[in-house]
Amino acid sequence: MNPNVAAAKAALSHLEMDENPATIRSKSRDFFWYSPILKDRMDHLIADFVVNPASEAEVIEILKTCYAHDVPVTVRGAGTGNYGQSMPMSGGCVIHMKNFNKVKSVYPGGVIAEPGCIMKDLDDEIRATAGQELRMVPSTYAMATVGGFIAGGSGGVGSVRWGALRDLGNIIRLRVVTMEAEPRVLDFRGDELPRVSHAYGTNGIITEVELPTAPAFDWVGVFMRGKDFVEAMQFAADLANQDGILIKLASVYEAPIGHSYFQRVKAHVEPDDTLVGLMIAPQAMDAFAVFAARYPGMSLLYRSDDHDWPRDAGPLYEFAWNHTTLRALKFDPTVTYLQVRYSFPDHFELVEKVRAEFGAEVLQHLEVMRENGKVMFAGLPIVKYTSDERLEEIVRLHEEMGCMIFNPHRYTLEEGGRQSTDARQLNFKREADPKGLLNPGKMIAWDVPDWTYDRIYHYAGITPKP
Ligand code: FAD
Incomplete structure (x- = not known):
């Protein structure tokens, strides 16, 4: 040619x-x-x-x-x-x-x-x-x-x-x-x-x-916070499984992502706060309040239609998916990320295995989604980058644990x-x-x-x- x-x-x-x-x-x-x-x-x-x-x-x-x-x-x-x-x-x-x-x-x-x-x-x-x-x-x-x-x-x-x-x-x-x-x-x-x-x-x-x-709908943006990552993950997945509460987004951010990387949120949270970001249909907010009260470890941090923050948080979706990575990169250009699939029914167990293996080297950021009608997690964790070799090893270890990786460090389909x-x-x-x-x-x-x-x-x- x-x-x-x-x-x-x-x-x-x-x-x-x-x-x-x-x-x-x-x-x-x-x-x-x-x-x-x-x-x-x-x-x-x-x-x-x-x-x-x-x-x-x-x-x-x-x-x-x-x-x-x-x-x-x-x-x-x-x-x-x-x-x-x-x-x-x-x-x-x-x-x-x-x-x-x-x-x-x-x-x-x-x-x-x-x-x-x-x-x-x-x-x-x-x-x-x-x-x-x-x-x-x-x-x-x-x-x-x-x-x-x-x-x-x-x-x-x-x-x-x-x-x-x-x-x-x-x-x-x-x-x-x-x-x-x-x-x-x-x-x-x-x-x-x-x-x-x-x-x-x-x-x-x-x-x-x-x-x-x-x-x-004029979706209501909500941040919940809690000290226990597992409870926060359960909260987000259980909410997505509520048949009558209409939501458009449920994201889980392991501590200290909210405090370290979310500029407008930082002043309102502590380093050990795990956050759940949500978009909820306005007519579902009463039902959501009843649901949220069942989780004693989770409390309301922010709702976009009723808050006293001097500066609102901005659209909740701009904290989610790969915007989380973008926000992290602005504060720390040495981090990178992965795209992980934690499929039903092992999603909770897989996330916990990964957390146990990597600790703070791979901070969990989960997006709740449906796959074949079942609620599960897409993971876009924030990964501390030290070398290409270690990054490849982190990918391999995820795969060995049973997680599917859509490797964002490759340019081929x-x-x-x-x-x-x-x-x-x-x-x-x-x-x-x-x-x-x-x-x-x-x-x-x-x-x-x-x-x-x-x-x-x-x-x-x-x-x-x-
Ligand atoms: P481009 O990046 O310009 O193109 C994407 C691909 O489509 C390229 O291969 C291009 O050649 C091809 N393409 C573009 N137009 C056509 C066409 N008309 N016909 C055939 N091929 C075409 N992705 C998600 O899926 N979900 C997310 O939530 C998400 N969040 C993101 C957050 C951030 C901060 C960033 C940086 C990226 C994110 N992405 C996400 C990736 C990306 O933004 C989206 O996939 C977006 O939809 C791509 O649209 P684009 O117009 O920028 O496409």
């Missing part, structure tokens, strides 16, 4: 492009730097050019042109991914979706939108038009695009009720454009959806999404996922991207079909470090 970048760029010069080298660099990066391992390997990556389409027709023109000139194409939503998902491994073209952002239709129970919609803007429009909201959003929803969430995200605020993005019913339809001499436009539903959802844009570009919605080939995604890539130009280096199965996951994968086509 011999890319002719200059020819592709010239042919697309009538479209909106970013020419400033600093902008090109910033549009070639995401939140990969959360990981010291990815930081070392990806910091130098940069696109040759960035183009900002505003329509499906422009996306098709870009794909057709880049295909003709063998130029790699990496799509970017808002670049808030943590796995280097939207970073161009071999340069080429970055398609930035920011202008491709119209809401097309809002109907009872659903919404149709272009992929570059910022999720909060989309939510605001659904709420204003239909009194509904998205079922599930990442904690970055004020910045992230809906296309980026579907192609790169997994779940988040709302997952305590609705499970993960990949669960049946959480995506209705995706429209996808292929990377061929004559790009095709395909509509996927039902069991076709996993071909392209969470595929990092390696086998097609999403040009329209249809998602289910749910009734919107498989290593950041279930360490195995997803045949649906691979087969669709064979059809939709025959030259392998879409987000190269992110799907191991495409590059090395017989890869065994006993060591870290290094993409051979990565732009060498200068």
